[in-house]
Ligand SMILES: [Fe+2]
């Protein structure tokens with residue numbers, strides 16, 4: 470019997486499922502960051518708002534990267550549904566903590582797919598995902614750096630303004 | 640045509656000659672490209688079986704599936720859905736095994 474599947478698709482089918490789930494997660498991240506941008510805007514934290522608009526756009530880029538990878542290799546990428554977006558936060562610090570937690574979950578999810586790639590010897594997908602492994606380390610570090618500012622400077626009035634100013638350079 | 644898997648109600652085949660797949664739904668046999676087979680797999684996987692046991696979520700206990708860009712329309716009851724899930728899982732399992740021995 471011919472191996473028609475392999476002739477049609479260059480990546481493992483189960484890996485494709487996980488990549489489609491990742492598409493949803495990146496889209497969810499993009500939407501969460503947009504909600505955070507809105508909160509910052511409403512609370513007069515202009516630079517933080519700008520920061521989260523940019524983060525949101527980046528997450529959409531990640532989503533597209535995976536989306537195209539699946540389709541280019543003979544699989545089918547599915548346009549994600551996004552729901553359950555929280556708009557309520559108590560502070561900027563809470564926002565950054567939530568953002569870091571979200572990035573950590575994404576890192577775990579990427580690592581999980583890499584593990585699956587190795588198991589089924591889908592080295593093409595693994596190689597593709599290495600970019601995300603590196604990207605996640607950078608993103609986590611960025612949020613960690615920002616949270617350290619809260620540890621150093623506190624969270625009351627003027628400190629908050631100063632932190633917001635600093636985020637401009639992130 | 641090579642039989643890939645036969646479940647209680649359905650069966651799947653691969654046709655080397657036309658480089659395509661077939662699913663025999665009992666009353667109707669449908670020819671599928673690999674892409675279309677992937678699409679069915681996705682739709683069947685997405686069916687929430689537990690809703691079939693909840694009167695509020697799925698009152699009639701049936702599932703309506705359109706396949707191949709709405710060329711075909713199917714109505715399945717709960718037992719058929721369970722069987723269909725089994726069919727697709729096993730079919731892709733056999734295809735993966737075939738990949739392993741083919742190379
Ligand atoms: Fe991302």
Ligand SMILES: [Fe+2]
Nearest residue numbers: 498528572608
């Ligand atoms: Fe991210």
